[in-house]
Structures are given as C-alpha cells and as structure tokens.
Amino acid sequence: MRNFKIRKQRTQKKLKIYEEKFKLARISLGKNSSNSLKPSSTNGFKKVVQNNRVKSGREKEYVRSAPTVTKTPDKTINVSKVATCTCGCKTIEKEEIARDLISLEIIVHTTQYIGKKTKCPCCGKEHIPKFPRSVNSIVNYDKGIKALVVYLNTYCNIPNQLLRKIFIPHSCGIGK
Numbered sequence: 001m002r003n004f005k006i007r008k009q010r011t012q013k014k015l016k017i018y019e020e021k022f023k024l025a026r027i028s029l030g031k032n033s034s035n036s037l038k039p040s041s042t043n044g045f046k047k048v049v050q051n052n053r054v055k056s057g058r059e060k061e062y063v064r065s066a067p068t069v070t071k072t073p074d075k076t077i078n079v080s081k082v083a084t085c086t087c088g089c090k091t092i093e094k095e096e097i098a099r100d101l102i103s104l105e106i107i108v109h110t111t112q113y114i115g116k117k118t119k120c121p122c123c124g125k126e127h128i129p130k131f132p133r134s135v136n137s138i139v140n141y142d143k144g145i146k147a148l149v150v151y152l153n154t155y156c157n158i159p160n161q162l163l164r165k166i167f168i169p170h171s172c173g174i175g176k
Contacts, residue, residue, distance in 0.1 A: 069098045 085091055115129025134140060141149075149167070152158040 069100050073100065 081093065082091055113131050113135050115131065117129065118127045119125070120127070134143075145167075149163055152163060153160065
C-alpha cells in the first residue's frame with residue numbers, strides 16, 4: 001500500500017509538470033513573429049498581416065472643395081421638369097437646380113495664301129508665286145496641329161485611320 005502511495009505522489013508530480021508544459025505549449029502555439037521574438041521562418045505557411053493603415057476618412061474640420069456652378073455660362077438650356085410623379089400625382093415646383101457641362105470647342109482658322117502665276121513674255125516660262133516656307137503644298141498644317149496629331153498618335157495610341165476621320169472634314173490633304 002505504501003508503494004502505491006509513493007507511485008500516486010510521483011504520478012501527481014509528473015501530471016503537474018506535464019500540465020505546466022501543456023500550458024506553455026498552448027501559449028507558444030498562439031505566438032508568431034508578429035507577437036513574439038520568434039523569427040519569421042517559424043511561422044510556417046501562415047501569412048502575417050500587419051495592420052499599419054491609417055484610419056480612412058476625412059480629418060476633423062475638413063472643408064470640402066467641391067466644384068461650383070459658374071455664374072456666367074456661355075449658353076443656358078432649360079430642361080423639362082418632371083410634371084407627374086410615378087404615383088400619378090402632379091408635382092410641385094421647388095428650387096432651381098443648375099448643372100454645368102464643360103466642353104472644349106476647337107476653332108479651326110484657315111489662312112489662305114493667294115498669289116498669281118506669272119509668265120515671261122520673252123521665253124514663255126511660267127513662274128509660281130513665292131509662298132512662305134511652311135506653305136509648300138496645296139493643304140498645309142500649322143505646327144500646333146502637327147504636334148497634336150503626333151501627340152494623339154504616339155502617346156494616346158489613336159490610330160492613323162481615326163486621326164484621318166477627325167481631320168478630313170476640315171480639309172482633304174492629311175495623311176495622304
């Protein structure tokens with residue numbers, strides 16, 4: 001019987017030691033490189049997510065810089081109001097709402113150089129008038145338009161066929 005008591009005490013001591021080891025193992029299982037001094041190579045296949053993000057949203061006392069409707073538009077168009085609701089009742093007018101549509105208009109200026117052909121009465125040779133160097137064919141384009149075509153073709157990747165469609169209404173000489 002005495003032998004049995006000694007064994008029981010030893011077993012209880014071992015059980016306490018194993019319980020302590022089990023607690024330590026359970027604590028270390030929850031640890032990885034982000035919450036302990038363990039190296040990141042011991043994380044296994046777990047992906048460590050670090051939350052270093054700044055809180056999203058506006059700062060306090062932020063003044064919103066929203067665009068405003070212009071007071072002097074070039075053109076004003078009145079749109080039709082909703083006279084009848086979906087339920088069938090007539091609507092009542094409240095305040096006026098304005099919205100701007102900002103568009104870009106390209107104004108094409110054509111300068112035509114006119115000169116007269118001359119003919120020598122002695123030898124019969126015809127002479128063409130002297131035009132500026134930049135005006136050397138029937139239809140010519142300004143530096144600005146040439147630069148725009150190169151920009152649209154090179155940087156915006158607009159194909160030549162589409163550029164022809166854009167510029168041909170203004171004249172027949174581009175891209176030939």
